[in-house]
Amino acid sequence: MIKFFKLIPYHFNNACKSIYRNLAMSFSSATAVSVTLLLVMLFLVIAVNLSSVSDKIEKSVQIFVQIDNIVSEEEYDAIEESIKSIENVTVVEYSNKEEQFDLLVADEQAGSEYELLREENPLLNAFYVDITSGEHLEAVNAEVLEIEGVYNSDYGGTSANYLMEAFETIRLGGGLFVVILCFLAIFLISNTIKITIHSRSDEIAIMRHVGADNTFIKMPFMMEGMMIGLIGSIAPILILVFGYQYLYNVLGGNFFSSLLEMQSPTPFVLYASLTLLGLGALVGMVGSFLSVNKYVKWKR
Amino acid sequence: MIHLENVSKIYTNGVHALKNVNIDIEEGEFVYIIGPTGSGKSTFIKLLDGEEIPDTGTVLVADINVGKLKHSKVPYYRRNIGVVFQDFRLLPNLTIFENIAFALEVLGTDRIEVRKRVREVLTLVQLDEKAKAFPRELSGGQQQRATIGRAIVNKPKVLIADEPTGNLDPAMSKEVIDLLEAINKEEGTTILMVTHDKALVDLHKKRTIALDQGFVVADIMKGGYIKHD
Numbered sequence: 001m002i003k004f005f006k007l008i009p010y011h012f013n014n015a016c017k018s019i020y021r022n023l024a025m026s027f028s029s030a031t032a033v034s035v036t037l038l039l040v041m042l043f044l045v046i047a048v049n050l051s052s053v054s055d056k057i058e059k060s061v062q063i064f065v066q067i068d069n070i071v072s073e074e075e076y077d078a079i080e081e082s083i084k085s086i087e088n089v090t091v092v093e094y095s096n097k098e099e100q101f102d103l104l105v106a107d108e109q110a111g112s113e114y115e116l117l118r119e120e121n122p123l124l125n126a127f128y129v130d131i132t133s134g135e136h137l138e139a140v141n142a143e144v145l146e147i148e149g150v151y152n153s154d155y156g157g158t159s160a161n162y163l164m165e166a167f168e169t170i171r172l173g174g175g176l177f178v179v180i181l182c183f184l185a186i187f188l189i190s191n192t193i194k195i196t197i198h199s200r201s202d203e204i205a206i207m208r209h210v211g212a213d214n215t216f217i218k219m220p221f222m223m224e225g226m227m228i229g230l231i232g233s234i235a236p237i238l239i240l241v242f243g244y245q246y247l248y249n250v251l252g253g254n255f256f257s258s259l260l261e262m263q264s265p266t267p268f269v270l271y272a273s274l275t276l277l278g279l280g281a282l283v284g285m286v287g288s289f290l291s292v293n294k295y296v297k298w299k300r
Numbered sequence: 301m302i303h304l305e306n307v308s309k310i311y312t313n314g315v316h317a318l319k320n321v322n323i324d325i326e327e328g329e330f331v332y333i334i335g336p337t338g339s340g341k342s343t344f345i346k347l348l349d350g351e352e353i354p355d356t357g358t359v360l361v362a363d364i365n366v367g368k369l370k371h372s373k374v375p376y377y378r379r380n381i382g383v384v385f386q387d388f389r390l391l392p393n394l395t396i397f398e399n400i401a402f403a404l405e406v407l408g409t410d411r412i413e414v415r416k417r418v419r420e421v422l423t424l425v426q427l428d429e430k431a432k433a434f435p436r437e438l439s440g441g442q443q444q445r446a447t448i449g450r451a452i453v454n455k456p457k458v459l460i461a462d463e464p465t466g467n468l469d470p471a472m473s474k475e476v477i478d479l480l481e482a483i484n485k486e487e488g489t490t491i492l493m494v495t496h497d498k499a500l501v502d503l504h505k506k507r508t509i510a511l512d513q514g515f516v517v518a519d520i521m522k523g524g525y526i527k528h529d
């Protein structure tokens with residue numbers, strides 16, 4: 001085991017020489033890794049930021065229930081109770097039509113013009129209904145509509161739902177795409193290593209003659225693959241470190257609207273960089289492992 | 301040191317390369333293996349270094365049953381023997397020093413130890429001035445001396461040479477045989493040398509084992525080439 005570690009500098013040296021000798025091949029494999037990791041990086045940035053957004057959307061899902069004008073004040077408690085008894089409902093909050101009017105005035109830019117209408121307030125008394133998560137929106141809404149005295153019930157529109165579904169699709173599709181790209185990078189690295197193994201078959205034969213064991217013969221190739229992977233991860237990491245910080249500063253921490261709050265760069269960039277570095281090394285090792293296992297078969 | 305008992309080797313293509321061979325070679329001996337082409341000389345060497353497995357019989361080298369070795373153990377066994385080939389097999393982009401050091405580095409030998417031992421070997425094979433040269437800058441005889449240096453650098457008990465002078469002119473062949481004799485004498489290494497070189501065998505007389513069509517046809521202590529007709 002000690003011998004194994006003592007030999008690392010030796011293998012490292014060999015791997016460097018080999019990368020240098022097959023510079024064009026090594027470069028193209030490293031580029032493949034770079035492209036893959038660049039996309040992984042973009043995907044990470046989007047996925048991580050979207051997941052915080054979708055958390056927010058999920059939390060803010062609310063149903064807006066308007067009560068018919070003819071319903072008497074006494075019946076309100078009963079309606080509130082029926083809403084509360086529906087599954088997945090957490091909080092029910094009452095808001096009378098005066099409050100609704102205030103909100104309307106505050107919301108509209110030309111609010112002051114509405115003031116004239118305050119006397120004949122056409123709005124309805126309402127309940128805000130919070131529920132546990134977005135996926136129950138439709139079911140709860142349907143049940144609320146069944147309750148007697150409910151004039152209308154609505155939620156942030158199907159758009160909220162569509163948004164969530166879109167996020168999910170992006171996450172799945174992006175993930176799949178990244179996995180495919182990883183396989184491509186692994187394939188390219190394993191091809192590079194195959195060529196290295198081929199160009200060094202004389203050396204391998206001589207190694208066998210002087211009594212090198214298989215681990216010793218395989219090591220430099222594994223190391224070479226890993227190094228190609230690591231070299232490939234440099235560019236995406238640099239782009240991430242500087243690009244994300246820049247984007248964060250320029251956008252003031254938000255994507256387009258305050259709903260899309262960006263992850264702060266300090267822990268995120270570090271974790272993402274380590275992920276990219278690890279992934280680069282892994283892709284490189286798997287790639288070289290495949291070739292080494294296939295082409296450095298033990299024979300006597 | 302080397303003990304073959306009822307050894308036969310049949311290749312997958314049906315060629316019967318060795319037939320019921322019995323050979324005993326003591327520690328410190330220097331033995332020639334001769335015979336016409338296709339008589340099984342190289343096969344004999346491949347059985348000794350573990351490259352091929354006998355179909356019947358036992359091959360013992362330094363008390364190790366070579367034919368029964370697990371594949372994964374073969375590299376460790378090979379560290380006990382040195383092999384030299386007709387076609388040198390030096391790595392072209394390493395210097396002579398590095399080529400010889402290679403055989404030790406593969407074993408994980410300490411750097412300082414490697415340097416010391418390679419210097420010793422370079423002196424023994426008389427290539428001190430060529431340490432920094434590349435194989436292509438050397439004559440055939442010098443290259444063959446370098447491979448012999450590589451073969452003995454980890455002090456093997458047995459040195460096996462398959463036609464080491466096959467590509468060399470008589471003067472260079474003499475260089476090589478002198479070196480092998482020196483190694484045999486100074487380091488006490490058991491040496492087995494396959495050769496076609498009649499003149500050499502007649503001049504440097506040693507125990508000579510002759511193969512023909514897979515059989516041992518002669519084993520002469522006094523030496524001298526046997527005529528085949």
Ligand SMILES: Nc1ncnc2c1ncn2[C@@H]1O[C@H](COP(=O)(O)OP(=O)(O)OP(=O)(O)O)[C@@H](O)[C@H]1O
Nearest residue numbers: 311312313315317336337338339340341342343344
């Ligand atoms: N790997 C192999 N597969 C099949 N047949 C082989 C193999 N190696 C050698 N042979 C056959 O075995 C026989 C003995 O071959 P071997 O190489 O041992 O002869 P040799 O005495 O070394 O000949 P040479 O003097 O030409 O080197 C030959 O008929 C050869 O064709």
Ligand SMILES: [Mg+2]
Nearest residue numbers: 341342343462
């Ligand atoms: Mg031969």
